[in-house]
Amino acid sequence: MNGTPEGPGPVPGSVRPPVTERQAVGRTAAELHDYRAAFNTARLGMAVVDREGLVVSANAALGGLLGTEPAELTRQTAARLVDLPADTRTWYAYREVLRGRRSSFRCTRRLKHADGHSLWAEVSVAPFPDSSQVLLSVADVSDRRELRARLRHLQMHDPVTRLPNRTLFFERLSAALDPAACDRPGTGRIGLCYLDLDGFKAVNDTLGHRFGDRLLGVVASRLTHCADQTGHGGGSGHLVARLGGDEFALLVEDSTGTDQLAALAASVLAALQEPFDLGGQRLSVSASIGVVERAADGTSATGLMQDADTTLYWAKADGKARWTLFDPERNAHRMTRQALSSTLRPAVDDGEFVLEYQPLVDLADGELKGVEALVRWNHPQFGRLTPNRFIGLAEEDGSIVQLGAWVLRTACRQARAWQLEHPSRPPLFVSVNIAVRQVWDSDLVADVAGILAETGLAPDLLQLELTESAVMGSAGRPLQALQDLSDMGVQIAIDDFGTGYSNLAYLSRLPVSVLKLDGSFVRGFRYDAGSHPNPADEMIVEALVQLAHRLGLTVTAECVETAGQAARLRRIGCDTGQGYLYSRAVAPAEIGALLAGAPVPHG
Ligand code: C2E
Ligand code: MG
Ligand code: MG
Numbered sequence: 001m002n003g004t005p006e007g008p009g010p011v012p013g014s015v016r017p018p019v020t021e022r023q024a025v026g027r028t029a030a031e032l033h034d035y036r037a038a039f040n041t042a043r044l045g046m047a048v049v050d051r052e053g054l055v056v057s058a059n060a061a062l063g064g065l066l067g068t069e070p071a072e073l074t075r076q077t078a079a080r081l082v083d084l085p086a087d088t089r090t091w092y093a094y095r096e097v098l099r100g101r102r103s104s105f106r107c108t109r110r111l112k113h114a115d116g117h118s119l120w121a122e123v124s125v126a127p128f129p130d131s132s133q134v135l136l137s138v139a140d141v142s143d144r145r146e147l148r149a150r151l152r153h154l155q156m157h158d159p160v161t162r163l164p165n166r167t168l169f170f171e172r173l174s175a176a177l178d179p180a181a182c183d184r185p186g187t188g189r190i191g192l193c194y195l196d197l198d199g200f201k202a203v204n205d206t207l208g209h210r211f212g213d214r215l216l217g218v219v220a221s222r223l224t225h226c227a228d229q230t231g232h233g234g235g236s237g238h239l240v241a242r243l244g245g246d247e248f249a250l251l252v253e254d255s256t257g258t259d260q261l262a263a264l265a266a267s268v269l270a271a272l273q274e275p276f277d278l279g280g281q282r283l284s285v286s287a288s289i290g291v292v293e294r295a296a297d298g299t300s301a302t303g304l305m306q307d308a309d310t311t312l313y314w315a316k317a318d319g320k321a322r323w324t325l326f327d328p329e330r331n332a333h334r335m336t337r338q339a340l341s342s343t344l345r346p347a348v349d350d351g352e353f354v355l356e357y358q359p360l361v362d363l364a365d366g367e368l369k370g371v372e373a374l375v376r377w378n379h380p381q382f383g384r385l386t387p388n389r390f391i392g393l394a395e396e397d398g399s400i401v402q403l404g405a406w407v408l409r410t411a412c413r414q415a416r417a418w419q420l421e422h423p424s425r426p427p428l429f430v431s432v433n434i435a436v437r438q439v440w441d442s443d444l445v446a447d448v449a450g451i452l453a454e455t456g457l458a459p460d461l462l463q464l465e466l467t468e469s470a471v472m473g474s475a476g477r478p479l480q481a482l483q484d485l486s487d488m489g490v491q492i493a494i495d496d497f498g499t500g501y502s503n504l505a506y507l508s509r510l511p512v513s514v515l516k517l518d519g520s521f522v523r524g525f526r527y528d529a530g531s532h533p534n535p536a537d538e539m540i541v542e543a544l545v546q547l548a549h550r551l552g553l554t555v556t557a558e559c560v561e562t563a564g565q566a567a568r569l570r571r572i573g574c575d576t577g578q579g580y581l582y583s584r585a586v587a588p589a590e591i592g593a594l595l596a597g598a599p600v601p602h603g
Contacts, residue, residue, distance in 0.1 A: 039057075039059050040059050040060055041059075041060070042059055042061055043061055044061055044137050044138075044139055045058075045059065045061040045062030045063075045064070045065045045066075045121075045137065045138035045139070045140075046058070046059045046061065046062055046135060046136065046137050046138070047059070047062055047073065047078055047081075047135075047136045047138075048128075048133050048134075048135060048136075049078040049098075049125075049133060049134050049135070049136050050132070050133050051098055051099075051132045051133070051134075053077055053078055053079055053095075053098055054075055054076065054077060054078065055073050055074055055075060055076050055077075055078050055081070055136075056074070056133060057070070057074060058070040058073035058074065062138055065111070065113070065119070065121065065138055065140055066081060066111065066113060066114060067113040067114030067115050068114055078136050079091070079094055082109055082111060082121065082123045082136070082138060083109045083110070083111060084107075084109070084123070086109075087107075090105075090107050090109075093105040093107075094125055097125050097126070097127060097134055098134060100127065100132075103126070103127065104124065104125060104126040104127070105124070105125055106122065106123065106124040106125075107122075107123055108120060108121070108122050108123070108141065109121050109123055111138075119140055119142045120140070120141050120142045120144075120145040121138045121139060121140055121141065121142075122138070122139045122141045123136065123137070123138050124136075124137045124139075125137075155167060156168035156171075158242040160213050160216055160217060160242070161216050161217050161219075161220035161242050162217075162220070163220050163223075163224070163240055163241055163242045163248075164239060164240070164241040164242075165241060165242060165243075166241065166242075166243050166244060168241065169239065169241035169243060169249055169251065170301060172239050172251060172253075173190075173251060173301045173304070173305075174301050176190055176251070176253045176296060177190065177296050177299055177300065177301055177304070179297070186253070186254040187254045187255060187256055188254075188295060188296055188297060189254065189255045189256070189257070189293065189294065189295050189296060190251075190252065190253060190254075190255060190293070190294065190295075190296045190299060190304070191251075191252035191255035191258075191260065191261040191264075191291070191292065191293040191294075192249060192250070192251055192252065192261075192291070192292045192293075192304060192305075192308050193249065193250040193252075193261060193264055193265050193268060193289050193290075193291055193323070194243075194247070194248075194249050194289065194290040194291075194292070194305075194308035194309065194311070194312050195223075195247065195248045195249070195250070195268065195287050195288070195289045195290075195312070196246055196247050196248075196287065196288055196289075196312055196316070197219065197246040197272075197285050197286075197287050198285065198286045198287060198288055198316075198320040198321060199285070199286075200212065200215075200245070200246035200285070201246075203215060203283070203285070207281070207283075211278065211281070214278050214279070215276060215278060215283065215285070216242070216246065218276055218278065219248070219272065219276075219285075220240070220242065220248070222268075222271045222272060222274075223240045223248055223250065223268060223271070224237070224240050225271065226250075226264065226267045226268050226271050227239075227240045227250055227264075229267065230260075230263065230264050230267060238250050238251055238252045238253070238264070239251040239253075249308075250264060250268070252264065252293075255293055257293065258291070258293045258325060260293075261291045261292075261293045261325075262291065262323070262325065265289045265291050265323035266323065268287070268289060268323075269286075269287060269289065269321070269322070269323060272285060272286065272287050273286070286320060286321035287321070288312060288315035288316045288320050288321065288322060288323075288324075289312065289315060289322070289323035289324070290307075290308045290309065290310070290311030290312030290313070290314065290315055290323075290324060290326070291308075291311060291323050291324065291325045291326065292304060292307050292308045292311060292325075292326040293325075293326075307326050307331065308326070310326070310331060310334065311324050311325070311326045311327075312324075314327075314330065336382070337393065339381070339382075340379070340382070340385075340389065340390055340393055341393045341396070341397055343379070343381075344390065344393060344394055344397065344399045344403075345397070345399045345402075347377065347379075348399070348402050348403050348406050352377055352378050352379065352380070353375055353376065353377055353378070353403065353406065353407075354375075354376050354378060354587075355373045355374065355375055355376070355407065355410050355411060355414070355588070356373075356374050356375075356376060356585035356586055356587060357371035357372065357373055357374070357414070357430075357585060357586060357587075357588060357591050358371060358372045358374060358578060358583060358584065358585040358586070359371055359578070359582050359583045359591070359594070360372060360429075360431065360556060360576050360577075360578050361576065361577050361578070361582045362575070362576060363557075363566065363569055363570045363574055363575060363576060363577045364570065364575075368428065368594055368595070369428065369429065369576065370428050370429035370430060370431055370463065371415075371428055371429075371430055371431065371591055372430075372431040372432075372433075372465070372578065372585075373407060373410075373411035373414075373430055373431065373432050373433070374387065374433075374585045375387050375391075375403070375407050375433075377389075377390055387433075391435065394435075395435050395436065395437050398437065398441065400435045400437050400438060401437065401438055401441050401442045404434065404435055404438040404442070405442070405447055405451075407432060407433075408432055408447065408448065408451055409451050409454070409455070411430045411432050412430065412432075412451050412452065412455040412457045412462060413455045413457075414430065414588055415427070415428060415429070415430035415455075415457055415461055415462075416455045416456050416457045418588075418591065418592065418595055419457075419461070421592065421595070422592075422595045422596070425595055427458075427461055428461070428591075428595070429460070429461045429462065429463055429491070430457075430461065430462060430463070431463040431464075431465055431493060432462070432463070432464055432465065433465045433495065434464050434465060434466050434470070435470070436466075436467070436469060436470040439466070439470055439481055444481050444485070445481050445484045445485055445488075448462070448464075448485060448488070448490060449488060452488075458489070459488050459489030459490045460489045460490070460491065462490050462491070463490070463491040463492070463493050463514065464485065464490060464491070464492055464493065465493045465494075465495040465516065466482075466492065466493070466494065466495060467494070467495050467496055467499075468494055468496075468497065468499075468503075471492075471494065471510055471512070472503070472506065479510065482510060482511050482512075483511050485511075486511030486513075487511075491513050491514060492510075492511055492512045492513060492514070493512070493513070493514035493515070493516050493556070494507065494512055494514070494515050494516060495516050496516065496518045496558075497515045497516055497517055497518055498517060498518040498520065498521055498544075499518045499520070504544075504547050504548065504551065507551065507553070508551045512553060513552075513553060513554065514553060514554050514555070514556060514576075515544075515548050515553045515554070515555050515556070516555075516556045516557075516558055516578075517541070517544070517555060517556065517557045517558060517574070518558060519558045519559030519579075521537075521540075521541050521544075521557070522557050522558065522559050522560055522561075522565055522569070522579070523559060524537040524540075524541075525537055525538060525541075525564075525565055525568055538568060538572065541569075541572055541574075542572045542573070545572050545573050545574055546573070549573065554575040554576065555573075555574050555575050555576070556574075556575065556576035556577070556578060557569045557574045557576070557577050557578070557579075558578050558579065559578075559579045559580075560577040560578060560579030560580075560581045560582070561579050561580045561581055562581060563581065565579075565581070566581055
């Protein structure tokens, strides 16, 4: 604000017409008397200044502002009285007005009263229309300035803790990251501790908001103390701000590296560990802190805050009461999740998914009976992705409904195509994985009926794989859907059996026909140190198979990788095998080749 000239710019040529004699004598003595009286009694400080810049006469108000008799001001250099030379631009503008090359200008200056106190003055300079003199006016705007400063302080500070608030914090952060400020002296780095009290909500809820506010106040002063202790030479420390609720930030400008931030975060944790004594109530709290430290160049305020937020979330997730340093790799993982989920929806329409099929083999005779359809995503950026990377995301954002319908249609169409291409062979059934949300959020029964009708596939050649959690979730709609599907002739399989409830009795009341034993059972066929099979694992699986058979279910074993495993599963009575021993999931053409005669390895 200091000394910035305002008002219109320089005007070419003279703005003052020459004084004519007729004009000068046109004024009556009475008029002149009135003007002088008005000049002297005006509340606005004024001085008439000649073209040399010397005061011709000053009024009482100006004398009052400067703490001197008006007469004392006569013949003084006007510009010095109001400190105009202190700023080159103001000084230049002022002289342009004196020379008649500019019509007027205005600026704000800090002036010193003779008694030592200072005041803010708005200074304007304007030429008299018909003379070579100019009028200098000086208004005391101290009150206005102070009011504005107080308003700004209120806007920028939090009333509860008196700390800088979010607005001021972001102002300071943006200034620190401003590329224009990059060549100023300093380390060119920035650091941030982003802090959140653990369990503050419980304090507020149980002890009341007033108590909560007092706690925040004490927390704020402990944080300020930490910042001052570790700040530059104990003087002006790092900025401590309350960003809202129980969130605080400590901003370290010109940080020297992660060590400095780690030390600050550790000192904050230690300071908050001391119990709080609030009006006789002793209370302990802890905090979680996300720490970010990096070069200011290329860092944006939003980017920094986002990373701080992520890091704080990690600190909470890792068990609270700790500080955690931002880790780009951990973040990249999160970013990939985000990148995947944002590209998921259009990917179905864009044809980025493909199905592979994995043989399901009769353990007794090694015949290929069916295939499981397994979806893959040919992602334009990340390459071929396995379902574990995206099925969960698709369930979260609901796109599984659309993706699942595509899988179902494609698999049924493929199974029907194989059937038509190899009419002399018994047809293969196709087993399709169904996500929980498909059972709930779509009209699965209608979808399946429509797809079977459209592709011409017989219902008993379609098997749907659901996990235990999908069928056991509730006794309502999903069960009715299962019953309807089963009534239609579709086979229902329980996928990954053994990882969930494993409640066989319950399963007996459901229209389920196949149990797919989770891979962990087969992998459990371990050999002891002496190379003897562990009989305990085998007994469990054997009991399971017998029970399933008694309930009328057939059993498929997943993850069969060795001939030894296949032999034992066969002995136990398992019906079907699936696993790398027979084949990995392959493209449809390879299944076609198997159907055309290539033998399936028989364990
Ligand atoms: P799942 O239904 O249990 O499928 C079997 C998984 O085990 C497949 O992994 C398969 O490649 C793998 N596998 C097969 N044989 C072996 C073996 O001998 N050893 C080992 N270690 N693994 C074997 P994939 O293809 O990565 O699928 C993972 C899961 O993704 C599936 O588990 C299924 O739950 C889900 N999924 C796959 N496709 C779909 C789909 O179209 N819709 C839905 N909702 N889920 C699907
Ligand atoms: Mg499956
Ligand atoms: Mg499975």
